[in-house]
C-alpha cells in the first residue's frame with residue numbers, strides 16, 4: 001500500500017495501534033487519531049523511530065469539530081486521504097442491562113455510532129473530490145452473536161455493521177468502499193470490561209470455551225484483515241463485514 005494515506009482512530013492502543021503499525025509496514029502514511037495524547041504520541045514516536053511517516057492528531061471521535069479538523073489535518077500533512085479506519089470504541093462493563101445509566105448509554109452511542117456518521121460527513125467530500133476512498137469500521141462479534149450483559153454495546157456494534165452496509169451501497173457510485181471487521185473478544189485493555197470480571201485463568205477459560213479455535217483474538221489478526229480491506233487489491237469488496245473470531249459466530 002505504498003503512499004496510501006490512512007487515519008486510524010483509537011490508534012493509541014489495542015487494535016488501532018496494531019492496524020497503524022501494519023499499515024505503516026506496508027508503506028502507508030498514517031495519522032493516529034486518539035482521545036489520549038500520551039497513547040497516540042507514543043505510537044507515533046515508535047512509528048517514526050522505525051522510519052515511517054506518522055502524525056498524531058488529538059481527536060474525540062464523537063465531536064464534529066474534532067473530526068473536521070482531523071480530516072483537514074491528514075490532507076494538509078499528507079496531501080490526500082485514502083482510508084478512514086473507524087476503530088475507536090468503548091463499552092459499558094459486562095453486567096445487567098438496567099445497571100447502565102442513561103449518561104453512559106448516550107456516551108457509548110456517541111463514541112461507537114455517531115463517530116461513523118461524523119466520519120462520513122467529513123471524509124466523503126474528500127473521497128468524492130479524489131475519485132474514491134474507503135472506510136474500515138471495527139464492529140464486533142457482539143453485532144452478530146450477542147453475549148448477555150453487553151446489550152447496549154451489542155446494539156451499538158449492530159449499528160456499525162448496518163451502517164457499513166448502508167455506506168457501501170449508497171457510496172458505491174462514488175467508488176467509495178465501506179467494510180467492517182468483527183473481532184472476537186481480544187487481549188487488549190478492553191478485555192476486563194467485556195468479561196465484567198478480573199482477568200483470571202478461570203474467567204479466561206470461560207470465554208475461550210466459546211471460541212472454537214481456542215484462543216482470544218490478537219490485535220495482529222484484526223490488523224491483517226484491515227490490510228486486506230485497505231489494499232487496492234480488494235477494490236471489488238465492499239459492504240463486507242468480516243468475522244475475525246476463531247469461529248465464534250459459526
Ligand SMILES: NC(=O)c1ccc[n+]([C@@H]2O[C@H](COP(=O)([O-])OP(=O)(O)OC[C@H]3O[C@@H](n4cnc5c(N)ncnc54)[C@H](O)[C@@H]3O)[C@@H](O)[C@H]2O)c1
Pocket residue numbers: 009010011012013014015016033034035036039059060061062087088089090091111138139140141182183184185186187188189190191194
Ligand atoms: N477488545 C476486544 O475484545 C474487542 C472485540 C471486538 C471489537 N472491539 C472493538 O475494537 C475497537 C478497539 O478496541 P480495543 O480493544 O483496541 O480498545 P482499546 O481500549 O485498547 O483502545 C481504544 C483506543 O480508543 C481511544 N478512544 C476511546 N474513546 C475515544 C474517543 N471518543 N475518541 C478518540 N479516541 C478514543 C482510546 O484512548 C484508546 O487508545 C473498539 O471499537 C472495540 O469496541 C474490541
